[in-house]
Amino acid sequence: MTTVAQEAGAPTGAAPPSDPGAAIVTSGLTKRFRGGQTAVDALDLTVPRGSVYGFLGPNGSGKTTTIRMLLGLITPTGGTCSLLGLPLALALPRVGALVEGPAFYPYLTGEANLRRFDAADPTASGATVRRRVGEALERVGLTAAAGKRYRNYSLGMRQRLAIAAALLGPRELLILDEPTNGLDPQGTREVRALVKEIAAGGTTVFVSSHLLAEVEQMCTHAAIMRTGRLVADGTIASLSGGLATRVSVETPDAADAARVLAALGLADVRSAAGAVTAELGGHAPERVNAALVGEGVAVRGLAVVRPSLEDVFVGLTGEGFDVDG
Ligand SMILES: Nc1ncnc2c1ncn2[C@@H]1O[C@H](COP(=O)(O)OP(=O)(O)OP(=O)(O)O)[C@@H](O)[C@H]1O
Known part of the structure:
Protein backbone atom coordinates (compact mmCIF):
# COMPACT_ATOMS: atom_id res chain seq x y z
CA MET A 1 0.00 0.00 0.00
CA GLY A 241 -22.54 0.88 -28.80
CA GLY A 242 -20.26 0.47 -31.79
CA LEU A 243 -21.30 -3.15 -32.01
CA ALA A 244 -24.73 -4.40 -32.98
CA THR A 245 -27.24 -5.79 -30.50
CA ARG A 246 -28.33 -9.25 -31.62
CA VAL A 247 -31.39 -11.37 -31.11
CA SER A 248 -30.89 -15.04 -30.35
CA VAL A 249 -33.73 -17.50 -31.01
CA GLU A 250 -33.57 -20.95 -29.47
CA THR A 251 -35.55 -23.30 -31.69
CA PRO A 252 -35.57 -26.78 -33.26
CA ASP A 253 -36.79 -25.12 -36.51
CA ALA A 254 -33.54 -23.31 -37.31
CA ALA A 255 -33.99 -23.12 -41.06
CA ASP A 256 -37.51 -21.71 -40.80
CA ALA A 257 -36.45 -19.24 -38.10
CA ALA A 258 -33.54 -18.05 -40.25
CA ARG A 259 -35.88 -17.55 -43.19
CA VAL A 260 -38.38 -15.52 -41.10
CA LEU A 261 -35.64 -13.32 -39.60
CA ALA A 262 -34.20 -12.62 -43.04
CA ALA A 263 -37.67 -11.86 -44.43
CA LEU A 264 -38.20 -9.35 -41.60
CA GLY A 265 -35.05 -7.59 -42.76
CA LEU A 266 -32.71 -8.56 -39.90
CA ALA A 267 -29.06 -8.56 -40.99
CA ASP A 268 -26.30 -11.12 -40.50
CA VAL A 269 -28.54 -14.13 -39.78
CA ARG A 270 -26.52 -17.07 -38.42
CA SER A 271 -27.47 -20.57 -37.27
CA ALA A 272 -25.50 -22.51 -34.68
CA ALA A 273 -26.22 -25.24 -32.12
CA GLY A 274 -30.00 -25.00 -31.84
CA ALA A 275 -30.07 -21.22 -31.99
CA VAL A 276 -30.42 -18.68 -34.76
CA THR A 277 -29.01 -15.21 -34.20
CA ALA A 278 -29.22 -11.98 -36.16
CA GLU A 279 -28.60 -8.26 -35.75
CA LEU A 280 -31.71 -6.80 -34.17
CA GLY A 281 -31.34 -3.35 -35.75
CA GLY A 282 -34.40 -1.21 -35.10
CA HIS A 283 -36.74 -4.18 -34.74
CA ALA A 284 -38.75 -4.67 -31.55
CA PRO A 285 -37.95 -8.11 -30.10
CA GLU A 286 -41.61 -8.79 -29.29
CA ARG A 287 -42.53 -8.26 -32.95
CA VAL A 288 -39.75 -10.56 -34.05
CA ASN A 289 -41.11 -13.16 -31.65
CA ALA A 290 -44.68 -12.67 -32.90
CA ALA A 291 -43.54 -13.05 -36.52
CA LEU A 292 -41.67 -16.27 -35.73
CA VAL A 293 -44.63 -17.77 -33.87
CA GLY A 294 -47.02 -16.57 -36.60
CA GLU A 295 -44.97 -18.51 -39.16
CA GLY A 296 -45.20 -21.67 -37.05
CA VAL A 297 -41.62 -21.60 -35.68
CA ALA A 298 -41.39 -23.32 -32.27
CA VAL A 299 -39.67 -20.64 -30.19
CA ARG A 300 -38.15 -22.17 -27.05
CA GLY A 301 -36.39 -19.01 -26.04
CA LEU A 302 -35.69 -15.55 -27.39
CA ALA A 303 -32.98 -13.30 -25.97
CA VAL A 304 -31.64 -9.87 -26.80
CA VAL A 305 -27.85 -10.09 -26.64
CA ARG A 306 -26.16 -6.79 -26.04
CA PRO A 307 -22.47 -6.56 -26.95
CA SER A 308 -20.10 -6.83 -24.01
CA LEU A 309 -16.73 -5.17 -23.50
CA GLU A 310 -15.25 -8.55 -24.35
CA ASP A 311 -16.92 -8.37 -27.77
CA VAL A 312 -15.44 -4.88 -28.15
CA PHE A 313 -11.96 -6.12 -27.27
CA VAL A 314 -12.20 -9.11 -29.59
CA GLY A 315 -13.62 -6.93 -32.35
CA LEU A 316 -10.79 -4.40 -32.05
CA THR A 317 -7.85 -6.74 -31.57
CA GLY A 318 -9.00 -9.97 -33.18
CA GLU A 319 -7.89 -11.70 -29.96
CA GLY A 320 -9.63 -13.14 -26.94
CA PHE A 321 -9.32 -11.28 -23.66
CA ASP A 322 -6.97 -13.85 -22.22
CA VAL A 323 -6.67 -13.49 -18.47
CA ASP A 324 -6.20 -15.77 -15.53
CA GLY A 325 -8.86 -15.00 -13.01
N1 LIG B 1 10.32 -2.69 -13.01
C1 LIG B 1 10.13 -3.31 -14.19
N2 LIG B 1 11.17 -3.64 -14.97
C2 LIG B 1 10.98 -4.23 -16.17
N3 LIG B 1 9.77 -4.55 -16.69
C3 LIG B 1 8.70 -4.25 -15.95
C4 LIG B 1 8.81 -3.62 -14.66
N4 LIG B 1 7.55 -3.44 -14.17
C5 LIG B 1 6.71 -3.95 -15.10
N5 LIG B 1 7.39 -4.43 -16.15
C6 LIG B 1 6.80 -5.04 -17.36
O1 LIG B 1 5.93 -4.10 -17.95
C7 LIG B 1 4.79 -4.75 -18.47
C8 LIG B 1 3.53 -4.12 -17.89
O2 LIG B 1 3.47 -4.47 -16.51
P1 LIG B 1 2.33 -3.90 -15.54
O3 LIG B 1 2.59 -4.46 -14.19
O4 LIG B 1 2.25 -2.44 -15.70
O5 LIG B 1 1.04 -4.57 -16.17
P2 LIG B 1 -0.41 -4.74 -15.55
O6 LIG B 1 -1.35 -4.47 -16.65
O7 LIG B 1 -0.52 -3.94 -14.31
O8 LIG B 1 -0.45 -6.27 -15.23
P3 LIG B 1 -0.79 -7.03 -13.87
O9 LIG B 1 -2.26 -6.99 -13.79
O10 LIG B 1 -0.24 -8.41 -14.13
O11 LIG B 1 -0.06 -6.28 -12.78
C9 LIG B 1 4.93 -6.22 -18.14
O12 LIG B 1 5.41 -6.90 -19.27
C10 LIG B 1 5.92 -6.23 -17.02
O13 LIG B 1 6.69 -7.42 -17.04
Whole structure:
Protein backbone atom coordinates (compact mmCIF):
# COMPACT_ATOMS: atom_id res chain seq x y z
CA MET A 1 0.00 0.00 0.00
CA THR A 2 1.33 3.39 -0.86
CA THR A 3 -0.01 6.72 0.21
CA VAL A 4 0.74 9.09 -2.52
CA ALA A 5 1.45 11.96 -0.17
CA GLN A 6 4.29 9.95 1.32
CA GLU A 7 6.10 8.91 -1.78
CA ALA A 8 5.54 11.81 -4.10
CA GLY A 9 8.51 13.34 -5.68
CA ALA A 10 9.28 11.84 -9.03
CA PRO A 11 8.51 14.28 -11.82
CA THR A 12 5.88 13.34 -14.37
CA GLY A 13 7.34 15.28 -17.24
CA ALA A 14 7.32 18.90 -18.25
CA ALA A 15 4.26 21.05 -18.92
CA PRO A 16 1.52 18.69 -17.79
CA PRO A 17 -1.57 18.87 -19.95
CA SER A 18 -4.38 20.67 -18.20
CA ASP A 19 -8.12 20.19 -18.52
CA PRO A 20 -10.02 21.57 -15.53
CA GLY A 21 -12.92 19.23 -16.29
CA ALA A 22 -10.70 16.19 -16.07
CA ALA A 23 -9.48 14.29 -13.05
CA ILE A 24 -6.63 12.69 -14.98
CA VAL A 25 -5.05 13.66 -18.29
CA THR A 26 -2.14 11.87 -19.91
CA SER A 27 -0.52 12.80 -23.18
CA GLY A 28 1.89 10.48 -24.95
CA LEU A 29 2.67 8.90 -21.58
CA THR A 30 5.36 6.29 -22.07
CA LYS A 31 7.45 4.00 -19.89
CA ARG A 32 10.31 2.02 -21.32
CA PHE A 33 12.13 -0.10 -18.76
CA ARG A 34 15.89 -0.51 -18.83
CA GLY A 35 15.71 -3.98 -20.32
CA GLY A 36 14.07 -2.38 -23.35
CA GLN A 37 10.50 -3.37 -22.53
CA THR A 38 7.94 -0.69 -23.39
CA ALA A 39 5.35 -1.21 -20.66
CA VAL A 40 3.26 1.86 -21.58
CA ASP A 41 3.36 3.26 -25.08
CA ALA A 42 2.22 6.84 -25.87
CA LEU A 43 -0.90 6.72 -23.73
CA ASP A 44 -3.45 9.52 -24.23
CA LEU A 45 -6.14 9.37 -21.58
CA THR A 46 -8.75 11.79 -20.25
CA VAL A 47 -10.64 10.75 -17.15
CA PRO A 48 -13.69 12.99 -16.58
CA ARG A 49 -14.38 14.20 -13.06
CA GLY A 50 -17.19 12.32 -11.41
CA SER A 51 -16.63 9.16 -13.44
CA VAL A 52 -15.92 5.65 -12.25
CA TYR A 53 -13.23 4.93 -14.78
CA GLY A 54 -12.26 1.34 -15.44
CA PHE A 55 -8.68 0.86 -16.58
CA LEU A 56 -9.03 -2.50 -18.18
CA GLY A 57 -6.45 -4.83 -19.66
CA PRO A 58 -5.07 -8.35 -19.46
CA ASN A 59 -2.22 -9.07 -17.06
CA GLY A 60 0.95 -7.28 -18.14
CA SER A 61 -0.81 -4.71 -20.32
CA GLY A 62 0.70 -1.76 -18.43
CA LYS A 63 -1.99 -0.81 -15.92
CA THR A 64 0.16 -0.78 -12.78
CA THR A 65 3.01 0.96 -14.58
CA THR A 66 0.60 3.71 -15.69
CA ILE A 67 -0.77 4.14 -12.19
CA ARG A 68 2.72 4.33 -10.73
CA MET A 69 3.57 7.09 -13.20
CA LEU A 70 0.36 8.98 -12.40
CA LEU A 71 1.28 8.97 -8.72
CA GLY A 72 4.87 10.01 -9.27
CA LEU A 73 6.19 6.70 -7.96
CA ILE A 74 8.18 6.11 -11.16
CA THR A 75 9.29 8.54 -13.82
CA PRO A 76 7.90 8.37 -17.35
CA THR A 77 10.40 8.05 -20.17
CA GLY A 78 8.11 10.15 -22.36
CA GLY A 79 4.94 12.21 -22.35
CA THR A 80 3.12 13.96 -19.54
CA CYS A 81 0.36 13.39 -17.05
CA SER A 82 -1.58 15.51 -14.61
CA LEU A 83 -4.04 14.89 -11.81
CA LEU A 84 -6.93 17.31 -11.04
CA GLY A 85 -5.35 19.87 -13.39
CA LEU A 86 -2.71 20.66 -10.77
CA PRO A 87 1.03 20.20 -10.36
CA LEU A 88 1.63 16.79 -8.80
CA ALA A 89 2.70 18.07 -5.39
CA LEU A 90 -0.53 20.08 -5.04
CA ALA A 91 -2.72 17.32 -6.44
CA LEU A 92 -1.46 14.43 -4.34
CA PRO A 93 -2.95 15.47 -0.99
CA ARG A 94 -6.36 15.36 -2.72
CA VAL A 95 -5.75 11.91 -4.16
CA GLY A 96 -6.17 8.61 -2.35
CA ALA A 97 -4.44 5.57 -3.77
CA LEU A 98 -4.29 1.85 -3.26
CA VAL A 99 -1.43 0.53 -5.33
CA GLU A 100 0.27 -2.35 -3.63
CA GLY A 101 -0.85 -4.89 -1.08
CA PRO A 102 -1.59 -3.17 2.22
CA ALA A 103 0.89 -3.88 5.02
CA PHE A 104 -1.24 -3.89 8.16
CA TYR A 105 -0.27 -5.33 11.53
CA PRO A 106 -2.29 -8.50 12.15
CA TYR A 107 -2.32 -8.08 15.94
CA LEU A 108 -3.55 -4.46 15.89
CA THR A 109 -7.17 -3.45 15.48
CA GLY A 110 -8.39 -1.89 12.27
CA GLU A 111 -8.55 1.48 13.99
CA ALA A 112 -5.03 1.23 15.43
CA ASN A 113 -3.70 0.22 12.03
CA LEU A 114 -5.22 3.30 10.43
CA ARG A 115 -3.74 5.51 13.14
CA ARG A 116 -0.29 4.04 12.54
CA PHE A 117 -0.77 4.46 8.84
CA ASP A 118 -1.79 8.08 9.25
CA ALA A 119 1.18 8.80 11.52
CA ALA A 120 3.50 7.86 8.65
CA ASP A 121 2.04 10.62 6.47
CA PRO A 122 3.90 13.88 7.10
CA THR A 123 1.08 15.92 5.58
CA ALA A 124 -1.56 14.50 7.94
CA SER A 125 -2.50 16.41 11.10
CA GLY A 126 -2.22 14.53 14.39
CA ALA A 127 -4.86 16.82 15.89
CA THR A 128 -7.55 15.51 13.57
CA VAL A 129 -6.50 11.87 13.34
CA ARG A 130 -9.23 10.54 15.61
CA ARG A 131 -11.99 12.16 13.59
CA ARG A 132 -10.45 11.27 10.24
CA VAL A 133 -9.89 7.64 11.18
CA GLY A 134 -13.46 7.42 12.44
CA GLU A 135 -14.83 8.94 9.25
CA ALA A 136 -12.74 6.67 7.04
CA LEU A 137 -13.89 3.59 8.94
CA GLU A 138 -17.47 4.71 8.65
CA ARG A 139 -17.13 5.36 4.95
CA VAL A 140 -16.03 1.80 4.30
CA GLY A 141 -18.56 0.31 6.71
CA LEU A 142 -16.06 -0.85 9.34
CA THR A 143 -17.18 1.23 12.32
CA ALA A 144 -18.58 -1.80 14.13
CA ALA A 145 -15.37 -3.76 13.47
CA ALA A 146 -12.99 -0.87 14.34
CA GLY A 147 -11.87 -2.57 17.57
CA LYS A 148 -11.40 -5.99 16.05
CA ARG A 149 -7.90 -7.27 15.33
CA TYR A 150 -6.88 -7.13 11.67
CA ARG A 151 -6.05 -10.85 11.63
CA ASN A 152 -9.71 -11.59 12.37
CA TYR A 153 -10.95 -9.50 9.43
CA SER A 154 -12.40 -11.25 6.37
CA LEU A 155 -10.69 -10.67 3.01
CA GLY A 156 -13.33 -8.10 2.08
CA MET A 157 -12.92 -6.29 5.39
CA ARG A 158 -9.14 -6.20 4.89
CA GLN A 159 -9.51 -4.63 1.49
CA ARG A 160 -12.09 -2.18 2.79
CA LEU A 161 -9.60 -1.18 5.49
CA ALA A 162 -6.99 -0.63 2.78
CA ILE A 163 -9.43 1.64 0.98
CA ALA A 164 -10.14 3.42 4.28
CA ALA A 165 -6.40 4.12 4.51
CA ALA A 166 -6.64 5.84 1.14
CA LEU A 167 -9.58 7.90 2.43
CA LEU A 168 -7.97 9.38 5.54
CA GLY A 169 -8.29 12.84 4.06
CA PRO A 170 -10.92 14.41 1.82
CA ARG A 171 -10.22 12.99 -1.63
CA GLU A 172 -11.33 14.27 -5.01
CA LEU A 173 -9.78 11.32 -6.77
CA LEU A 174 -9.29 7.73 -5.69
CA ILE A 175 -6.92 5.50 -7.66
CA LEU A 176 -7.29 1.78 -7.00
CA ASP A 177 -5.03 -0.83 -8.61
CA GLU A 178 -6.93 -4.14 -8.96
CA PRO A 179 -8.81 -3.71 -5.67
CA THR A 180 -10.70 -7.01 -6.01
CA ASN A 181 -7.64 -9.10 -6.84
CA GLY A 182 -7.43 -12.16 -4.61
CA LEU A 183 -10.79 -11.55 -2.94
CA ASP A 184 -13.48 -14.19 -2.53
CA PRO A 185 -16.88 -13.50 -4.16
CA GLN A 186 -18.24 -11.89 -0.99
CA GLY A 187 -15.21 -9.61 -0.63
CA THR A 188 -15.44 -8.72 -4.31
CA ARG A 189 -19.08 -7.71 -3.90
CA GLU A 190 -18.21 -5.60 -0.85
CA VAL A 191 -15.44 -3.73 -2.65
CA ARG A 192 -17.54 -3.15 -5.78
CA ALA A 193 -20.39 -1.77 -3.69
CA LEU A 194 -17.96 0.44 -1.81
CA VAL A 195 -16.49 1.85 -5.02
CA LYS A 196 -19.98 2.77 -6.20
CA GLU A 197 -20.78 4.43 -2.87
CA ILE A 198 -17.56 6.45 -2.90
CA ALA A 199 -18.30 7.60 -6.45
CA ALA A 200 -21.87 8.51 -5.49
CA GLY A 201 -20.35 10.83 -2.89
CA GLY A 202 -18.67 12.81 -5.69
CA THR A 203 -15.17 11.29 -5.71
CA THR A 204 -13.79 10.34 -9.11
CA VAL A 205 -12.61 6.73 -9.00
CA PHE A 206 -9.97 5.36 -11.36
CA VAL A 207 -9.87 1.60 -10.93
CA SER A 208 -7.75 -0.93 -12.78
CA SER A 209 -9.01 -4.42 -13.42
CA HIS A 210 -8.36 -7.38 -15.66
CA LEU A 211 -11.99 -8.44 -15.32
CA LEU A 212 -14.23 -7.27 -18.13
CA ALA A 213 -17.50 -8.05 -16.37
CA GLU A 214 -16.35 -6.19 -13.28
CA VAL A 215 -15.65 -3.02 -15.24
CA GLU A 216 -18.96 -3.33 -17.05
CA GLN A 217 -20.84 -3.59 -13.76
CA MET A 218 -18.95 -1.01 -11.74
CA CYS A 219 -17.81 1.72 -14.13
CA THR A 220 -19.28 4.56 -16.16
CA HIS A 221 -16.26 4.79 -18.46
CA ALA A 222 -13.41 2.52 -19.46
CA ALA A 223 -10.10 2.48 -21.25
CA ILE A 224 -8.99 -0.84 -22.69
CA MET A 225 -5.26 -1.55 -22.76
CA ARG A 226 -3.35 -4.18 -24.65
CA THR A 227 0.45 -4.59 -24.47
CA GLY A 228 0.97 -1.04 -23.26
CA ARG A 229 -1.28 0.59 -25.83
CA LEU A 230 -4.74 2.08 -25.57
CA VAL A 231 -7.14 0.05 -27.68
CA ALA A 232 -10.35 1.98 -26.98
CA ASP A 233 -11.83 4.38 -24.45
CA GLY A 234 -15.09 6.14 -23.69
CA THR A 235 -18.31 5.58 -21.81
CA ILE A 236 -19.28 1.94 -21.35
CA ALA A 237 -22.32 2.57 -23.53
CA SER A 238 -20.32 4.17 -26.33
CA LEU A 239 -17.68 1.43 -26.25
CA SER A 240 -20.22 -1.33 -26.74
CA GLY A 241 -22.54 0.88 -28.80
CA GLY A 242 -20.26 0.47 -31.79
CA LEU A 243 -21.30 -3.15 -32.01
CA ALA A 244 -24.73 -4.40 -32.98
CA THR A 245 -27.24 -5.79 -30.50
CA ARG A 246 -28.33 -9.25 -31.62
CA VAL A 247 -31.39 -11.37 -31.11
CA SER A 248 -30.89 -15.04 -30.35
CA VAL A 249 -33.73 -17.50 -31.01
CA GLU A 250 -33.57 -20.95 -29.47
CA THR A 251 -35.55 -23.30 -31.69
CA PRO A 252 -35.57 -26.78 -33.26
CA ASP A 253 -36.79 -25.12 -36.51
CA ALA A 254 -33.54 -23.31 -37.31
CA ALA A 255 -33.99 -23.12 -41.06
CA ASP A 256 -37.51 -21.71 -40.80
CA ALA A 257 -36.45 -19.24 -38.10
CA ALA A 258 -33.54 -18.05 -40.25
CA ARG A 259 -35.88 -17.55 -43.19
CA VAL A 260 -38.38 -15.52 -41.10
CA LEU A 261 -35.64 -13.32 -39.60
CA ALA A 262 -34.20 -12.62 -43.04
CA ALA A 263 -37.67 -11.86 -44.43
CA LEU A 264 -38.20 -9.35 -41.60
CA GLY A 265 -35.05 -7.59 -42.76
CA LEU A 266 -32.71 -8.56 -39.90
CA ALA A 267 -29.06 -8.56 -40.99
CA ASP A 268 -26.30 -11.12 -40.50
CA VAL A 269 -28.54 -14.13 -39.78
CA ARG A 270 -26.52 -17.07 -38.42
CA SER A 271 -27.47 -20.57 -37.27
CA ALA A 272 -25.50 -22.51 -34.68
CA ALA A 273 -26.22 -25.24 -32.12
CA GLY A 274 -30.00 -25.00 -31.84
CA ALA A 275 -30.07 -21.22 -31.99
CA VAL A 276 -30.42 -18.68 -34.76
CA THR A 277 -29.01 -15.21 -34.20
CA ALA A 278 -29.22 -11.98 -36.16
CA GLU A 279 -28.60 -8.26 -35.75
CA LEU A 280 -31.71 -6.80 -34.17
CA GLY A 281 -31.34 -3.35 -35.75
CA GLY A 282 -34.40 -1.21 -35.10
CA HIS A 283 -36.74 -4.18 -34.74
CA ALA A 284 -38.75 -4.67 -31.55
CA PRO A 285 -37.95 -8.11 -30.10
CA GLU A 286 -41.61 -8.79 -29.29
CA ARG A 287 -42.53 -8.26 -32.95
CA VAL A 288 -39.75 -10.56 -34.05
CA ASN A 289 -41.11 -13.16 -31.65
CA ALA A 290 -44.68 -12.67 -32.90
CA ALA A 291 -43.54 -13.05 -36.52
CA LEU A 292 -41.67 -16.27 -35.73
CA VAL A 293 -44.63 -17.77 -33.87
CA GLY A 294 -47.02 -16.57 -36.60
CA GLU A 295 -44.97 -18.51 -39.16
CA GLY A 296 -45.20 -21.67 -37.05
CA VAL A 297 -41.62 -21.60 -35.68
CA ALA A 298 -41.39 -23.32 -32.27
CA VAL A 299 -39.67 -20.64 -30.19
CA ARG A 300 -38.15 -22.17 -27.05
CA GLY A 301 -36.39 -19.01 -26.04
CA LEU A 302 -35.69 -15.55 -27.39
CA ALA A 303 -32.98 -13.30 -25.97
CA VAL A 304 -31.64 -9.87 -26.80
CA VAL A 305 -27.85 -10.09 -26.64
CA ARG A 306 -26.16 -6.79 -26.04
CA PRO A 307 -22.47 -6.56 -26.95
CA SER A 308 -20.10 -6.83 -24.01
CA LEU A 309 -16.73 -5.17 -23.50
CA GLU A 310 -15.25 -8.55 -24.35
CA ASP A 311 -16.92 -8.37 -27.77
CA VAL A 312 -15.44 -4.88 -28.15
CA PHE A 313 -11.96 -6.12 -27.27
CA VAL A 314 -12.20 -9.11 -29.59
CA GLY A 315 -13.62 -6.93 -32.35
CA LEU A 316 -10.79 -4.40 -32.05
CA THR A 317 -7.85 -6.74 -31.57
CA GLY A 318 -9.00 -9.97 -33.18
CA GLU A 319 -7.89 -11.70 -29.96
CA GLY A 320 -9.63 -13.14 -26.94
CA PHE A 321 -9.32 -11.28 -23.66
CA ASP A 322 -6.97 -13.85 -22.22
CA VAL A 323 -6.67 -13.49 -18.47
CA ASP A 324 -6.20 -15.77 -15.53
CA GLY A 325 -8.86 -15.00 -13.01
N1 LIG B 1 10.32 -2.69 -13.01
C1 LIG B 1 10.13 -3.31 -14.19
N2 LIG B 1 11.17 -3.64 -14.97
C2 LIG B 1 10.98 -4.23 -16.17
N3 LIG B 1 9.77 -4.55 -16.69
C3 LIG B 1 8.70 -4.25 -15.95
C4 LIG B 1 8.81 -3.62 -14.66
N4 LIG B 1 7.55 -3.44 -14.17
C5 LIG B 1 6.71 -3.95 -15.10
N5 LIG B 1 7.39 -4.43 -16.15
C6 LIG B 1 6.80 -5.04 -17.36
O1 LIG B 1 5.93 -4.10 -17.95
C7 LIG B 1 4.79 -4.75 -18.47
C8 LIG B 1 3.53 -4.12 -17.89
O2 LIG B 1 3.47 -4.47 -16.51
P1 LIG B 1 2.33 -3.90 -15.54
O3 LIG B 1 2.59 -4.46 -14.19
O4 LIG B 1 2.25 -2.44 -15.70
O5 LIG B 1 1.04 -4.57 -16.17
P2 LIG B 1 -0.41 -4.74 -15.55
O6 LIG B 1 -1.35 -4.47 -16.65
O7 LIG B 1 -0.52 -3.94 -14.31
O8 LIG B 1 -0.45 -6.27 -15.23
P3 LIG B 1 -0.79 -7.03 -13.87
O9 LIG B 1 -2.26 -6.99 -13.79
O10 LIG B 1 -0.24 -8.41 -14.13
O11 LIG B 1 -0.06 -6.28 -12.78
C9 LIG B 1 4.93 -6.22 -18.14
O12 LIG B 1 5.41 -6.90 -19.27
C10 LIG B 1 5.92 -6.23 -17.02
O13 LIG B 1 6.69 -7.42 -17.04
